[in-house]
Amino acid sequence: MHLLRVADLSSRDISRALDLSDAFKRHPPRSATLLHGAAVTLYFAKPSTRTRISFETAIHRLGGVPVTVGPNDLQMGRGESIE
Numbered sequence: 001m002h003l004l005r006v007a008d009l010s011s012r013d014i015s016r017a018l019d020l021s022d023a024f025k026r027h028p029p030r031s032a033t034l035l036h037g038a039a040v041t042l043y044f045a046k047p048s049t050r051t052r053i054s055f056e057t058a059i060h061r062l063g064g065v066p067v068t069v070g071p072n073d074l075q076m077g078r079g080e081s082i083e
């Protein structure tokens with residue numbers, strides 16, 4: 001699944017995400033390898049220190065590697081889309 005915007009989620013999707021987050025919070029060790037071997041790209045159009053650190057920490061705790069990029073890191077102005 002590729003999530004580009006929260007607006008793309010249905011109410012069922014949001015409910016499922018909240019249920020999963022509750023399960024992860026109750027049993028952290030079970031989720032420590034969910035993203036093992038995965039790189040997760042975080043795109044921030046505007047600087048957001050607290051949000052960036054929170055997401056990077058969460059990805060690490062799930063066993064993944066966060067890759068944070070901003071508008072100056074991408075070639076979107078030269079024909080590449082965010083997708």
